[in-house]
Amino acid sequence: MQDPTPREKEPPKKVQLIAPSYYQRKDIQRVMFEFCKHRETVANFNNKFFAKRPDALDYPTDISNAAKQGATSFHCSEEIWENPLDINTDMTPDQYNEIKIGWDLLIDIDSPFLDYGKIAARLLINEFERHGIKNYGIKFSGSKGFHILIPFKAFPKEVQGEQTKDNFPEWPRLIAGYLFERIREPMNNEILGLTDRDKLKESGELISENFCPKCGQPTIKRKNYKYKCPDIRCKSELEGFTKKRVAMLCPSCNAKMDIVNEREIDFCETCKISTAKIEASTSNYGGSIREVKIEFKKEDTIKSTEDSVDIVLVSPRHLFRAPYSLHEKTAFSSIVITKDQIENFRPSDADPLKIGEPKSFMPESEEGEARELLLQALDWGRINKP
Template sequence: MEKMEKEPQSPKEKKIRKITQFYYSRSDVQDAIFKFSKNREIAPRYYEGFGKRPDTLQFRGDILSLAKKGATSFHASEELWKDPLKIITGMDKKEADKIRIGWDLLIDIDCEHGIKYSKLAAESVVETFMQHGIKNIGIKFSGGKGFHIILPWNSFPKNINGIETKDLFPELPRNLVLYVKNYSASILKSKLPEDFEKDLSEDLRTGFICKKCSNFSEEYRNVEFRCEKCQIFEIRKFRKGTKGKLPKCYQCKNEMEFKPMEKFIECERCGINSLKEPENFTREEKDLYSLMGLDFVLVSPRHLFRTPYSLHEKTALSSVVLDYKELKNFEMKNADPLRIKIKNFIPNSVENESAEFVMQALDWIKSAGLDKDYERRSEGKYENFKSIKLENLKESQFPPTILKILEGVSDGKKRAVFAIINFFRSIGMEKEELEKRLYEWNEKNEVPLKKGYISSQLTWSYQRKPLMPPNFSSEFYQGLGAIPNQEELKSKNPVTYTVKKNFFESRKS
């Protein structure tokens, strides 16, 4: 039997293989990859395929040894493990929770429209974190046409509502990415060049934003298919622009006649459509979310991403770490493996630095109805909530908890903004009055928030339907130093408390 000949190497493979051993022999590159690999599952890639899993790096010298055996890059888990070698393929969540010790929030930006828009998306995500009080953020070039942004495990609260945060993987980080995607879209919009629509006219979808969950939604049409001979008919839903063959009658096998029916917009995430709730959708606009290229697949059990300073097979560039100030002017040549300088990808974060960001994200997730447990708890009177206009409204009708917050807070100012805006909008306060009160409240704080932050929160809120503020029973208010009394707890929510007070006082007068 003749020995099979190896397929010739492609130009890309030849290019990367020329430099792998030289590059991975650098002690500073080895140090960077090895330091990052601690408590992580690591898999070498041999240009086309990956090595065995699970695996990890036990010594710094393993990196060069693997490169000599043909490894072209190294990939790591965002999950942190007691011992990565104890991972069992196919293990269930309970088994994984026992040996997982934490996780990093890793946001993968891979805009299909090129590095220009990936940079703008990355800037928007970093600024989102900054606006939530987070200063220590890791940024690196992916090696292709995108970026990886990381918030390290140390910055997260270790317990949320009595559950260990390490066990909330992948649900919590997925929700955090969803919140970041939603929040940073308005920041991205302000950064886009004036001609971006012309530049991307053939690539950008048009559609509508769901005000409840901020998902990009598309137009559909119901179509009735009918067989007159057999008197059989059915109605099917089609996305706008869908083409296909006419269905055949299952009895006589003839093609069915069709009759276009109503058009409507539908949100795939929360299931709302414009036939029932037309006011839930914005006017038609471009899909900016697709520009961000956020990869949700990365937030999944045992998913791997390229380690810092690992090479990229398609470009032979290094996954180089950047400072935020370098991001705007970054060019592909800055990732030339012969020119790179080593920096830490994992920043020296402050413990619990991301706690407020997590709280705001979870409040938004719950208020938008994206948390299934919360949805079940909030069924009934709060479902499909709409703001109400209260007559003869007085500040004395506000709950003591809200009045306490309005005196100014020392901690949790950004969470307080969330509560104040939603409370005032829910009781029908006019926009000008709301803005005036919010800025006045900010001046009462020991260290006021930046006006730009408050302005962005107001803009973000008024692009969506009003949301009920958190219930008194949540831990939200205690974190702001405002503890609800028994009367408030009986009313459940600040809005219902105010409505009752207003109603009874109006009856007396």
Template sequence: MKNFSPVWNYYSRKDVQEALLEVAKYREVVGVFSNENFGKRPNMLIYPNDILEMVKEGVVSFHGSVERWSNPMALQSGMIKPELDRLRIGWDLIIDIDVPDFEIAKLATKLVVEALRDHGIKNYSIKLTGGNSFHVGIPFEAFPEKINFQKTELLYPDLPQKIIEYLKDYIRDQLKEDILALDNPLSIAERLKKSITEITDKDGLDPLKIVQIDSMLVASRHMFRLPYSLHEKSLLVSLPVEFSKLDKIKKEDADPLRVKVVDKFLDRRIDLKDANSLVVEALDWSERHGITEEKVPYTGPKRIIREISEKFFPPCILKCLNGLSDGRKRSVFILPNFLRNMGWKWEKIEKEMIEWNKKNTPPLLERYIRTQLRWHVRQRRNLLPPNCDNQNFYLDFNVCLPDEVCKGGTEKITIKNPVNYPFRKMKRKQ
């Protein structure tokens, strides 16, 4: 192996060995050679000598599983999900920000972290990959023990995939603005050694064609380069970085001769169960994106040709519009969709939502409101708000207050969706 001496000297450091062994607990760990080939699987790191023995065999880099296992050595190729579920005791969320430009990678990483902070997460960490980009991680300890009555360790890879897709959508517009503030599209394409068509679409620059954050890489037995491991090609350290130092970090800071083992990546502070809000938002977002266009049997005209006023709105919508303490974020999905179906122009909807937020206790971050509104305005069709019987919405945060119009002269709610209500009410007045 070329450069054996610096690799051996680096991994002979006691502080490096301790850092690797700490993060390797309950993980499958595999060595990677300078030709990027992986060593035998499954494998583990338990003792300092395990590291040195693998280096003697030519290993340069150490990759660990995103999943944590009760017995990593029991893993076998071809195992089906129930077999893997029995061994899995947890998983960490690793957001792999892949872009060949170091400055753009910093922009994207900063936005991902700010998105996590918007959702109340403090237990995140960042590390250089040892290449051109960064990983952002959230340890399993930050997540609730159960989600929808299922143990969280059983929700891999579905839940982390949904979280990553949600975060990509959350940062998309701001990422586009930040990249364009850095340079024009032609120059960006040159920096990335790509053609302009590879980084644009019909709406102009597509930031997610520049910054790859692929949720499909979150798969069974997926590996990531461990913190304080060397990169198998660059021989730079996969170095944890404090968020406050992100703007100033340079690749040279990851030189193994300069690196000090100080910061941690995936610090398992069990007192910080702070990912609940992110989970709820990601699942709600995923549910919304799973919505197919539904035909509602209107009792009025099929096409709205004029704006319908609030006096015809159902009690649940009026309750939401008065401001909420619970259900605020879900209402950011409900209200714009309802108002669009009422023939309201987008400018009026946006103004209404900003004013509505001031009535909430407490108000949501305005950045959150505007991000969600940008998602709504990108939709090519009018989506419906959730149906009245959806247990996760009106009933769950106590705004379902059915009146005679809702019941249609019966003892039960007969209206399917809030958008039906105005047409039924107008028909009764005729």
């Protein structure tokens, strides 16, 4: 039976209206094709489905032809292959390595707020430069973040007898984790300065953690009770986690002690030390208080910055938005920008109808300029796991 109230056809989104003419631009085709060479490159059809994988671009005009068929964006791999079409899902890691030329380090700065993304991008670039890296690619993600790229050429071909190309995604993952560890604290501090602390608390964005001064592990909160001997000749004091149902007896005079205070303290389950233990001697008979020489370190974390450096993106055959590809939700282009353009960048700068001459996302790197970064990340990875 025919539906008496047929559904209305969904109106096309802005990105669908723009895509066919935008991808007709020869300069856009050229820059996208040059970057996507030797990469698995897959068309996305308005976030409804992707083209079958593996896929690759044979000619620049493949981009406009796909757009005519409804493609709205193009996504490519971090890995660089001899021939992407040789990829088979049944392959073992060793078989993948046989047809793999290398990989680029692609750091995805993902944040709910563009200003947070700008802070993360600037701090990451500062870290690159501290490690001797002068050449890197920067592009707008198309939404609220940035993609920063260090080409495979910048890394040493071999480290301690291991081929760099064969250590994907392990080594890029370590680099991303190492970099995030270095920028996390200054990034949180800058965001706290940018945003009202109380507003961050209200929105659930601000997370405060305390860390043990001995082992550095996060502490837990526990109730602590303070007892005082009522005998004026004794005046002994005790603190502990136990709340006696009947009475706490004074260890000095055996009198019943009074609860004079209860509070929440930090306790390290590993070292079995607490705020109270550091503040006073264990027995503290007669009320003798020790001078506090160490303290639990408090660290503020902005919730949305925890995922600002996307380590998940660094995974086998994961795809990221190709440079100058459109974004389905915003209809903006993933344009390439410079370091100096980050601070004043506005999403409207990526309006596909106003984009001028496109630039290459692939920088002219010097061979081995990212060696120090990789070595430091490997050292960090021996102790830490991202």
